[in-house]
Amino acid sequence: MTLLALDWILMLEKLILIAIIVFASLGIALYTTFSERKVAAVLQDRPGPNRAGPMGLLQPLADGLKLIMKEEIIPNSASKGLFILGPAMAMTAALMTCAVIPWSSSVELFGRKIDLQIADINIGILYVFGVVSMGVYGIMIGGWASNNKFSLMAALRGASQAISYELAMGLALIAVLMISGSLSLKTIVDQQMAPGAWWNIVYQPLGFILFFVCAMAECNRTPFDLPEAENELNMGYHQEYSSMKLGFYLFAEYVNMIMSSAVMASLYFGGYDVPFLDESTLAPNIAAIIGVLSLLTKIVIFLFLFMWIRWTIPRFRYDQLMNLGWKSLIPLALVNMLATGAVILWQQG
């Protein structure tokens, strides 16, 4: 079935895959908000949300319903179009990352081999960086369009923080790319899965720590949540937002966390690889399901780490944040990159 030189069955297959992954990410994000509150409650020795449904499990649905039903307020002095565009961009950019993440190997359905990755493009990981740099606009546009000085301040903070930490993140990434020799996430994962190969974390412990710190800063998580520092800025860049537009901003943060966990798992922890198990001996469909579960487990561990850190460490001051980014992380990342390059050259003789 080809029309306009397109394979329409392939299109349909990809559309279904996109729908599944997007809704799954949203669903996980929904329950991440719930587990965030539960983890906070455990760390602070209190019960946490326990009223809606058994063990409070319906709490995120109630929260979502509340946000949708609330009155939608657009301030008179706001720039209307951009005020709506801001949260839309934040959410779109957060979800777009899922296109290049290899969720698992391929399954065989109806005689077709279906890759559980939306697009295996040869610039894979750079695409993630491109999308992340678009996410900054969501914050900047929203903060500026609110026509509120606190929002603008927070937006500027958020953007400068994201740009500063993107540099260190890119430098940490270059070391991984030197080892793998490819930008495609699928290839990077396959190399770590090969029998006898180690995960990249073994070769790049410092690189991973740098990447993790930067990912936390990119997601605006405590201790890097300066754009939302309520004791300095009232509430941050989404101060004027209400109803589901506020919900989109808050939700985009959780989707970002899931996506950066997935990227970190793929880059450093073997993606959908199960340690000490040779997947090629299993039937392809079973291997694919085990792979998805394995990647999800890694994502959940990362999410818990994010939450653990958030409820343990206090917030940085702004000058401390910039000093850490420019004077510690970037020099360390450069040293890491040079050392990796030197070792690779030495090994090649």
Add this chain to the structure above:
Amino acid sequence: MDTIQILFFSLSALAIFSAIMVLVSKNPVHSVLWLIAVFFAISGHYILLNAQFLAIVNLIVYAGAIMVLFLFVIMLMNLNAEGEPRKNWWMKLAGVVSGGCFLVVLVSLVKQATELSGKAALMKTGDIGLIKNLGKALFSDFVVPFEISSVLFLSAMVGAVVIGKKD
């Protein structure tokens, strides 16, 4: 029309429309956002030429980093339509004439260039824009200009630090 042509024309239309909106927008912040849309359309063209690395670098560097700095400056300077100096009509006329002359020169240049005559763009098949070939070209054939330009960047960075430093 096949798919590539449809994509090419819609991307071109988007690029030209956004470029015009950059000029006619009254609000400088809107202009910057339209300029980002132009970069997106041009990146789309790069992808049609199978230059995926160029496309994504264009997005990361121009749309992602440089435009954010533009937005910073504009948002902090608080520009608005009332505060802008009004230009005389003859200034506008002179601008239109000189801009039109420049356009004519550019078009004639492209039309007469011997390297370009009778050649079609490589759609989907060319591989010079892929990161492997680009890296090889930069580090073997063009290594001297490449390193010199990086020294140039370094000196610009040092200059910015020196100027920005309070003492």
